[in-house]
Amino acid sequence: MSVQEPVDLRCTINGVARELRAAPLRRLLDVLRDDLGLTGTKEGCGEGECGACTVLVNGEPVNSCLVPVCQVDACSVTTIEGSGFEGVQAAFLEHGGAQCGICTPGMIVMTRAWLEERSRLGAAVDLESARKALAGNLCRCTGYAKILTSALAAAAVKP
C-alpha cells in the first residue's frame, strides 16, 4: 500500500494502447519523457506555472508536471508527438512563433486545444480568446506577439 509500489495502468498514448507499470504518484511528465522516450513534452517550472509540459488528457489540456500518472489510467493521452498538430506547427514555423523552442510544444498543444474548444462552441477565434487560452503558457523569447499571430494563423488553416 506504499505510494512507491508500482501499479499497472492501461492507457492510450498518441493513439497506441499501452500498458504501463509505474509508481502511482510519478508525474505523467516523467513517465512520458523517461519511460516512453517522448521527450517532445518539456519541463519548464515543474509547478504548473509555465505550461511547457502541456498535454491533452481525453482531449483536455493539462500540465503533465501536476498529473500523477495513476490518474491517466483508462485515459487517452496526446503529446506533441501525436497526430493532428500539423496545421498548427506549420503556422508557428511560418510566422516565427518559435525561437529557442522550449515553450513551443506546450504552445502548440494549447493552441490546438483552444481551436477545438472554439469549434465545439461554435465561437469565433479572436485575439482575446487566444490570449486567454495561452495565458498559462510562458515564453521567454518571443514576446508573445508572434505566438499569437501564429495561433490566429493556425485558426485560418484548420477547418
Added chain:
Amino acid sequence: MQRPRTLEQALEVLARATSSARLLAGGTDLMVEFETGRTHPDVVFDLWGVKELRYVRAENGGLRLGSLSTCRDLLDSALAREGADLLVLAADEVGAEQIKNRATLGGNLGTASPASDLGPVLSVLRARVRLVSLRGEREVSVDDFWTGYRATQRANDELIESVFIPTCPRDERRGFRKVGTRRAQSISKVVVAMALRVDGGVLQGVRSAAGSVAERIVRLSTLERALDGQRPSRALVSDATRDSARVDARPIDDVRSTARYRRATLQRVAEGLILDLAGIEGAH
C-alpha cells in the same frame, strides 16, 4: 496508495486512515507539495476516479456542487452560472486553462489557503460543506469549516462530499474583485467578495469576505455591522472600509510595508466594490 472508484469504497478505506494519509483530487496543490518535499505522504487516497463526486445539481432551496467538480465544470454549468454566479466568476480566476481542468472545489476547500479565490465567494454565498464518513454525515458553514492557516475541521476519516449554495435573495447585488496576481501575492494580492441589498435607500443584508489579508479567509464583520441599516454615502463607506481594514484584516507583518500595503489595498478594493454595488456616483 488506494484508488477507490465509488464513494462507498472511498469511505471504507478512509475509515482506517491516520492523520498522515492524504486525499488526492486534481493534484494542483498536492503535486507541488510532493515535488517540493513539503509533504511526504505514507498513504494516499486518490479520489479522482470517484466520478459520483463530480456533479452540479439543483436541490431544494439551492444548488449542490460535488466536491470533485473542477473550476472548468463550474464555468461550463448553466445551473452553476445561474445559482452561484459569484462562484463562477471566481472559478474563472483560478489559474490558466490547464489548471482549471484539474483544480477542484473540494481541493480548494481542503487546502484552505488564505489566498484562495473561491474562499471569499463561498463565504459570502453562505456555502455549507458536507462532510461524510462511515460514521455518518454533517454539514458545516464554510466559515466554520476553515479553522486557521491551511487548517480545517475535517476529521481523518471524513471527506468533503459536496458544497451547498442556498438560493440568493432575488434583489441581492453581488460582486467579486481580485487585485494582483498569484505570482506577486506576497506583496499585492487581495480578493474581496460582497453581497448586499438596497431596500428603500438603506443597505441590508451586507455580507463580505476577503482573502490574502489574514491567516485564513475572513468575514469583514466590522464592515457588515457598520453598513447594515444605513443609507450609503461616500463618507460612510470610506470610514467603514477603513475600520474594517484595521480590525478585520490581520495581514502578515514580515516585510515592513506589506501589512500596511495590504490593508490599504483591502480598503480601496472593498470601497470601490460597495460604491459600485450600491450605485453611488464616482466609484473608482
